[in-house]
Amino acid sequence: MSDATERAESVEEKRRAQHEIWVSGTEERMPFAASTNEGSQEMLPRDQDPALDIQRGIAVDDDFVTPERVVSAERQIINMGPQHPSTHGVLRLQMELDGETVTRVKPIIGYLHTGMEKTAETLSYAQGPTNVTRMDYLSPFANELTFSLTVEQLLGIDVPPRADAIRVLMTELNRVASHLLSSATMGMDVGAISMMIYGWREREICLDFFEKVTGLRMNHNYIRPGGVAAELPDGWEDDVTNLIKVVNAGVDEYEELLNGNPIFLDRTLGVGVLTPEEIKQFGITGPVARASGVDWDLRKAHPYCGIERYTFDVPLGKHGDVFDRYKVRIDEIRESLRIAEQVIVTIPSGDYRTTDPKVTPPPRARIGESMEALIHHFKLFTEGVNVPAGTAYQAVEGPRGELGCYIISKGGARPWRMRWRAPSFAVVQALPVMMTDSLIADVIATLASTDPVLGDVDR
Amino acid sequence: MAGVSSEPGFLLTTIEKGANWARTRSMWPATFGLACCAIEMMGTGAAHNDLARFGMEVFRASPRQADLMIVAGRVSQKMAPVLRQVYDQMAEPKWVLSMGACASTGGMFNNYALVQGVDAVVPVDIYIPGCPPGPQSLMHGILSLHEKIMSGEIQRSTGLV
Numbered sequence: 001m002s003d004a005t006e007r008a009e010s011v012e013e014k015r016r017a018q019h020e021i022w023v024s025g026t027e028e029r030m031p032f033a034a035s036t037n038e039g040s041q042e043m044l045p046r047d048q049d050p051a052l053d054i055q056r057g058i059a060v061d062d063d064f065v066t067p068e069r070v071v072s073a074e075r076q077i078i079n080m081g082p083q084h085p086s087t088h089g090v091l092r093l094q095m096e097l098d099g100e101t102v103t104r105v106k107p108i109i110g111y112l113h114t115g116m117e118k119t120a121e122t123l124s125y126a127q128g129p130t131n132v133t134r135m136d137y138l139s140p141f142a143n144e145l146t147f148s149l150t151v152e153q154l155l156g157i158d159v160p161p162r163a164d165a166i167r168v169l170m171t172e173l174n175r176v177a178s179h180l181l182s183s184a185t186m187g188m189d190v191g192a193i194s195m196m197i198y199g200w201r202e203r204e205i206c207l208d209f210f211e212k213v214t215g216l217r218m219n220h221n222y223i224r225p226g227g228v229a230a231e232l233p234d235g236w237e238d239d240v241t242n243l244i245k246v247v248n249a250g251v252d253e254y255e256e257l258l259n260g261n262p263i264f265l266d267r268t269l270g271v272g273v274l275t276p277e278e279i280k281q282f283g284i285t286g287p288v289a290r291a292s293g294v295d296w297d298l299r300k301a302h303p304y305c306g307i308e309r310y311t312f313d314v315p316l317g318k319h320g321d322v323f324d325r326y327k328v329r330i331d332e333i334r335e336s337l338r339i340a341e342q343v344i345v346t347i348p349s350g351d352y353r354t355t356d357p358k359v360t361p362p363p364r365a366r367i368g369e370s371m372e373a374l375i376h377h378f379k380l381f382t383e384g385v386n387v388p389a390g391t392a393y394q395a396v397e398g399p400r401g402e403l404g405c406y407i408i409s410k411g412g413a414r415p416w417r418m419r420w421r422a423p424s425f426a427v428v429q430a431l432p433v434m435m436t437d438s439l440i441a442d443v444i445a446t447l448a449s450t451d452p453v454l455g456d457v458d459r
Numbered sequence: 460m461a462g463v464s465s466e467p468g469f470l471l472t473t474i475e476k477g478a479n480w481a482r483t484r485s486m487w488p489a490t491f492g493l494a495c496c497a498i499e500m501m502g503t504g505a506a507h508n509d510l511a512r513f514g515m516e517v518f519r520a521s522p523r524q525a526d527l528m529i530v531a532g533r534v535s536q537k538m539a540p541v542l543r544q545v546y547d548q549m550a551e552p553k554w555v556l557s558m559g560a561c562a563s564t565g566g567m568f569n570n571y572a573l574v575q576g577v578d579a580v581v582p583v584d585i586y587i588p589g590c591p592p593g594p595q596s597l598m599h600g601i602l603s604l605h606e607k608i609m610s611g612e613i614q615r616s617t618g619l620v
């Protein structure tokens with residue numbers, strides 16, 4: 001190392017050491033340089049990097065036949081994130097660049113770790129949906145449904161058919177809202193900013209309906225163990241019919257805007273390819289898997305909430321590139337709207353939650369008449385729902401893929417351990433395979449097309 | 460135009476008022492989306508709610524070009540130093556809006572992972588309640604910040620935290 005660089009480094013060190021930050025909750029101050037260094041999570045030197053084999057195509061198929069490139073001395077490592085407009089959350093990517101070519105990628109996660117699985121151990125089963133709905137904040141209904149189905153499996157109860165239909169309706173509309181946002185941000189990331197405006201225009205209609213039903217635009221806490229929180233409001237059929245009409249028209253507009261657009265096609269065709277073998281090796285599910293032609297949809301493979309009663313297709317892609325992922329999502333919006341259409345016609349009448357007194361509190365009028373009703377009411381509101389000991393796993397097809405919840409109960413009103421299977425996590429770990437040997441501009445398009453939600457990855 | 464005098468006109472104001480008026484009318488936010496609140500922040504910037512009415516639609520990716528940091532979402536212990544770095548990189552005058560229950564107090568997550576209120580890391584001007592706050596709440600917070608700026612002095616204390 002020359003004297004000049006040594007001097008420059010010591011100056012830089014001094015400058016960084018001057019910045020100090022507070023350690024939260026204490027009077028202690030931490031030198032700044034030490035506080036943002038993530039140690040062994042960061043990119044290692046080439047000869048020590050165990051991930052290099054995977055990225056180079058030894059463990060999985062390499063999409064590109066790369067000749068032994070003359071490695072220039074000007075290789076640089078840059079950070080993208082954790083604060084970056086295109087990372088869709090607080091994902092941090094360390095990239096080693098050779099000119100404009102990405103030679104190595106290392107995703108660093110954990111910037112949104114909220115300790116939700118631990119918090120769940122202190123919350124009762126009735127409070128649980130409040131917690132889990134904030135995990136994947138773009139698919140709150142799917143999170144609540146997964147949790148509720150798992151708890152119901154432990155309890156061994158069934159919910160009334162009307163509750164099932166409401167659950168299907170809400171989760172499918174949630175898929176629509178999520179895919180609308182995904183298409184909107186993806187359009188923005190590859191340069192079509194008008195797509196952002198259009199996507200949000202239709203999403204607002206979905207959010208308005210959610211607000212009418214649940215009282216909140218996001219984080220609804222609507223689907224709960226035993227059924228749903230409330231009956232659908234009067235006139236919901238008209239709202240959903242209008243929503244289906246408007247969103248379908250909007251989706252047609254997106255396709256008109258993007259499908260033949262030469263800039264969009266140049267940025268997306270053949271970019272960020274995943275083969276079906278890679279999909280299986282990394283455990284990727286959802287639209288990303290289906291875009292590679294892997295025909296796996298839990299709504300068909302392991303149906304829940306009676307979703308097998310509705311007619312719908314599973315859109316598949318062929319090439320597994322960015323464009324196919326966009327197209328699969330657009331088609332899925334249409335299929336979900338088809339399901340919503342059928343729900344309006346076929347929804348059965350009846351209760352919107354189970355009448356099991358061990359789960360649902362008795363009606364107010366019964367408490368004055370019946371001693372047993374009073375006891376049930378008291379027990380439910382002091383202890384909560386008592387769940388027998390056991391373990392249960394349940395997965396649903398969320399907007400991002402297989403969203404699973406595993407609960408260990410040792411009896412009592414709180415889970416002993418809760419663990420989630422996050423679809424975004426599988427996608428994030430496959431990012432190096434998609435991005436290595438591609439251009440740096442393609443990194444943005446690839447990341448946008450996989451649609452990770454960091455709340456889902458980190459929890 | 461009829462009725463317009465050809466005499467040159469004049470306007471009386473103080474430098475403070477003029478400067479503060481200019482600051483509130485084109486306040487550029489830094490993109491600092493973290494979690495659920497970030498989605499509502501995007502929604503506020505989109506067509507339906509139209510943050511452009513307040514001259515704020517340009518979310519800047521670079522903190523050097525931004526005046527306002529909207530901390531939208533839960534701040535984990537790992538994220539706190541990064542947040543502070545972004546704040547340090549912003550040029551004065553700068554303001555911080557803490558959006559939502561998690562950023563303001565830790566919200567429902569009173570545990571090992573979250574910073575219990577972002578005011579432990581950066582000085583906060585306005586707190587917005589809600590989980591997540593809707594676009595109307597965010598706009599109300601922004602307008603409250605405008606009022607605060609208009610009633611203040613030009614110079615802002617640079618004493619940190």
